[in-house]
Amino acid sequence: MSAKDPGCGEVCLELKDVGLSRHGIRILTGVSLQVRTGENLTILGPSGSGKTSLLRLINRLEDADEGTILLGGRDIRDLDPVILRRRVGIVFQTPVMLHGTVADNIGYGPALAGNGCNPAGLLETVGLKPDLLARPAERLSVGQKQRVELARALANEPDFLLLDEPTSGLDVGSAERILGLIAELQERLHLTVVFVTHLLDQAERLADRVGLLVQGKLERLQPRDRFFDRNSNELHALFSEQ
Amino acid sequence: MNILQISVLHLSLTLVFVAGAVVMSLWNRLRLEKDILIGAARTAIQLVAAGVLLRFIFRLDLWYVSLVVLAVMLVAAGFGALGRLGVRGARMYGILVASIAVASSAALLFLLGLVVRVSPWYDPRYVIPVAGMVIGNSMTAAALCLNRFHGELKLRSSEVEARLALGATSSQAARNATKAAARAAAIPVLANLATVGMVQLPGMMTGQILAGIDPTQAIRYQIAIMYVLLAAKMATALLAARLARGLFFTPAHQLRTGLLDGSSKTGL
Numbered sequence: 362m363s364a365k366d367p368g369c370g371e372v373c374l375e376l377k378d379v380g381l382s383r384h385g386i387r388i389l390t391g392v393s394l395q396v397r398t399g400e401n402l403t404i405l406g407p408s409g410s411g412k413t414s415l416l417r418l419i420n421r422l423e424d425a426d427e428g429t430i431l432l433g434g435r436d437i438r439d440l441d442p443v444i445l446r447r448r449v450g451i452v453f454q455t456p457v458m459l460h461g462t463v464a465d466n467i468g469y470g471p472a473l474a475g476n477g478c479n480p481a482g483l484l485e486t487v488g489l490k491p492d493l494l495a496r497p498a499e500r501l502s503v504g505q506k507q508r509v510e511l512a513r514a515l516a517n518e519p520d521f522l523l524l525d526e527p528t529s530g531l532d533v534g535s536a537e538r539i540l541g542l543i544a545e546l547q548e549r550l551h552l553t554v555v556f557v558t559h560l561l562d563q564a565e566r567l568a569d570r571v572g573l574l575v576q577g578k579l580e581r582l583q584p585r586d587r588f589f590d591r592n593s594n595e596l597h598a599l600f601s602e603q
Numbered sequence: 604m605n606i607l608q609i610s611v612l613h614l615s616l617t618l619v620f621v622a623g624a625v626v627m628s629l630w631n632r633l634r635l636e637k638d639i640l641i642g643a644a645r646t647a648i649q650l651v652a653a654g655v656l657l658r659f660i661f662r663l664d665l666w667y668v669s670l671v672v673l674a675v676m677l678v679a680a681g682f683g684a685l686g687r688l689g690v691r692g693a694r695m696y697g698i699l700v701a702s703i704a705v706a707s708s709a710a711l712l713f714l715l716g717l718v719v720r721v722s723p724w725y726d727p728r729y730v731i732p733v734a735g736m737v738i739g740n741s742m743t744a745a746a747l748c749l750n751r752f753h754g755e756l757k758l759r760s761s762e763v764e765a766r767l768a769l770g771a772t773s774s775q776a777a778r779n780a781t782k783a784a785a786r787a788a789a790i791p792v793l794a795n796l797a798t799v800g801m802v803q804l805p806g807m808m809t810g811q812i813l814a815g816i817d818p819t820q821a822i823r824y825q826i827a828i829m830y831v832l833l834a835a836k837m838a839t840a841l842l843a844a845r846l847a848r849g850l851f852f853t854p855a856h857q858l859r860t861g862l863l864d865g866s867s868k869t870g871l
Contacts, residue, residue, distance in 0.1 A: 384861065420768055423857055442855045447770040457765040460779070470769040517770060 373398045373433055373553060374419065374521065380427030381414055381577075388414045389577040392428070396521075396555060401547060403564040403585075404557040406574035407599065412557035413454065415574070416523040419555065420451045447474060450514030451523040455530065456506035458498035463509055466498045470517040483512040488542055504535035511542070515550070522547075524556045528563070540566060561600050565589055575599070606815050618643075657731065666725035673734050677704055680742035687746040690753055690850075690862060698846040699749070703741040706838035710737050710831045718827050733828070736807065740792070740832045741839040748788040748840035749847055755780035756851055757863040764858055773852035781844045788840035792833050799829060 374396040381389040389411045396402050406412045418425050421442045430437045437445055447470065459466050464480045471478040481491035487508040493501070498509060507527055514522060524543065528536035544567060547554050558564055564571050565585065572582040573592070581588070589596070621643040628635040660668055681700035685691055711734055715721045721729045756763060756777065766776040799805060800822075804812075807828060811821040851859055 421855060421857065422764055422768060424853075424855065438855075442857075443770050443772055446768055451768045453761070453765065453768075455761070457761045459762060459765065469766070469771075473770050473775060513769065 371398050372396070374555075375431040376415075376419075376428065377431070378428035379415075379418060379425045379430060381411070381418065381423075381425050387577055389418075389425070392574075392577075392579045394572055394579060394582055396553060398553055399547075399551055400569040401554045401556055401567050402570050402572065403568035404555065404572045404574050405559070405561065405564045406557070407559055410559075410574045411577040412559075412574055413525050416451060416525050416555065416557060419521075419523055420449050421445055422451075447517045448519055449521040449523060450517055450519035452507075452510050452514050452525060452527050454526040456503065456510040458501070458506055458509065461498060462495055463498050463501070464494040466509055467494075467513050467516050470513065474517070478516045480512075480516070483516055484509075486515065486546070487512040488538065503530050504532075504539070507531065507535075507539060508542070511539075511546075515546070520553060522552050522554045524554060526558055527556075528558075528560075543567060559600065561596060606813075657727075660727050660731065664727065666723070669725040669727045669730050672727070672731055673738075676735060676738045677707075680738050684742045684746040684749075688749055688753070690749075694850055695749075695847075698843060698850065699742075699745050702745055702839050702843035702846060703738060706835050706842055707734070707737045707741050709838070710835035714827060714831045719824075732807075736828060737831065737835050741835050744788040744792075744836035744839045745843045747791070748784040748843050751787040752777075752780055752784035752844050752847055753851070753863065755783050756858065760858060760860055760863060767856055767858065771856075773848055773856045773858075776856070776858075777844075777848050777852070781841070781848070784844045785837065785840045789833075789837050792836050796829060796833065799825075805829075 372395045376392055376394050379389060379392040380387075392411075392415065394402070404412050404415060414423075417423050419430060419437075421437055424438065432440065432445065432449070459469055463484070467480040467483050468478055480494055484491050484493060489505060489508050489512070493505070493509075498506070501509060511527070527543070528539050531539065540563060543554070543556070546552060554567075556563075556567055568585045568588075570582060570584050571588040573580040573588075573596075581592070583591070621639065624639045625636050627633070628639060660672060677700060680703050681696050684699045684703070685696050688695060711730075714737075715729060715733060716724065719729060719733075724730075759780065763776045763780070767773070805825050808818075808821045808825040811824060812818055851862060853859060
C-alpha cells in the first residue's frame with residue numbers, strides 16, 4: 362500500500378506503467394497515476410486519446426497488456442472481477458438501459474449480490490421523481506437515462522465511481538445539472554471519482570487534480586489550480602478544435 | 604405386401620423433371636441451368652454411393668463399423684454447422700462437435716435402447732438412419748443457436764458490458780442472448796410439431812409406408828423420432844450456447860469484443 366500523502370486521502374488506486382494495444386494499435390502507453398480516497402481525479406484528453414480505455418481497465422472490462430493496476434494495494438487481477446466491479450462503479454458515455462423498468466435497472470446490481478436497495482431513494486438522489494420507477498427505462502430521455510445510470514451505479518454502493526463523459530449528448534442545461542449532481546454526490550457520499558472529459562471547463566469545475574492524456578500517454582498530472590495556471594495557452598491550443 | 608420395385612430404366616424417366624427445370628430456367632432466363640445439372644448429378648452420385656455403402660455396411664453387420672459411421676457423421680456435422688457460422692476456428696468446431704455429440708448420443712441411447720429396443724444394439728439398419736436424422740437435426744440446431752448467440756452478443760454488446768460492469772457474471776450477462784439463441788433453435792421444430800401430418804407426411808414415415816409398413820406402426824416411429832428431435836435440438840442448442848460462452852467471454856467475465864466483430868481469431 363502506498364504512503365499516505367499529507368493533507369490528502371490515502372492512495373487507494375494506483376496505475377503503474379499501464380499499456381494497452383488493440384489489433385496492433387497502441388491505445389495507452391506507460392500510464393502511471395495514483396488516486397486518493399475521496400478525490401476527483403479528472404482525466405482530460407482529446408477524443409481518441411484513450412480515456413474510455415483507461416476506465417475500462419480499472420473496471421476490468423478488459424485487461425492491460427502491460428503494467429499493473431493496484432486497488433487498495435492489491436493487483437486487480439488477483440481480485441474477483443465480479444466483486445471488483447461492484448466496488449468500482451462505471452457510468453458510460455452513452456447511457457445503456459437494460460431491458461425493463463427504471464426500478465429493474467436500479468435494482469439489477471444489488472439483486473445480483475442478493476441485496477436489496479431503495480430505488481425510489483436512489484432516484485431522488487439523482488434528482489428524478491420516484492414516479493418514473495415503473496416506466497420502461499428505454500423510453501426515457503437521454504438526460505434521464507444518464508441519471509438512471511448514475512443511480513444504478515450508486516445502488517451497488519461503490520467506493521469508486523468512474524464517469525466516462527457523462528454529459529455527452531446532453532444540452533447545456535442538462536449537462537450543468539449532471540455536473541452539479543456529481544459534485545454534490547461526491548461530497549455527500551464521500552465517493553472517490555475518476556472523471557474523464559474532453560471539456561476544459563468541466564475539468565476546471567470538478568477536478569481536485571487533473572491528468573492530461575494525449576495519444577495514450579499521460580502528459581502531466583497536477584492539482585487543478587496549478588494545472589490550469591501553468592498550461593492555459595497550451596491547453597486552449599490543444600482543445601480548441603474539440 | 605409386395606414392394607413395387609423401381610427399375611433403373613423407370614427411374615431414368617424422372618430425368619424428364621430435371622430437363623423440365625432446365626427448360627424453365629432457360630425460358631425465364633434464370634441462369635440456373637448449370638446449378639440444376641450439377642445438383643441433379645450430385646444427388647444421383649451421392650445417393651448411389653450412399654446406397655452401395657449402406658448395403659455393404661448392413662452386410663458387414665459389425666459394431667465397430669456402426670460406430671465409425673457415427674463418428675464420420677459427427678465430424679461432417681461439425682463442419683456442416685461451422686460453415687454456417689460467422690465465427691469459425693478450431694475452438695468453435697470443438698464446441699459444435701461436443702454439443703452435437705453429447706445431445707445426440709443421449710437421445711439415440713434412449714430411443715434405440717428403450718423405445719425401439721434394437722437388438723443387437725449396433726444394428727446398422729436402425730442405428731445409421733436414425734442417428735443420421737438426430738445428428739443432422741442437432742447440426743441445424745447448433746448452427747441456428749450459435750449464429751443467434753453471436754448476433755445477440757454483437758448487437759447488444761453495450762448492454763452485456765453494462766451488466767458485467769454492475770457485477771454480473773458472464774452467465775448472468777449472457778442470459779438474454781442464451782434464451783434468444785435457444786428459442787431460435789427450438790422454433791422450427793415446434794412449428795414442425797404443430798403441422799406434422801396435416802401439411803405433409805414426414806420423410807421417414809412416408810418411406811416406411813412405401814416399404815410396406817402398417818401406417819399405424821409407421822406413425823409410432825414418427826412420433827418417437829419427433830419427440831426425440833425436439834429434446835435433442837434443445838439440448839444441443841443450450842449446450843452449444845453454454846460452451847460458446849467460454850469462447851465469447853474470458854474467465855474474468857470480460858466480453859471478447861474483438862471476437863464478436865471478427866477482428867480476432869478463435870484458434871486454440
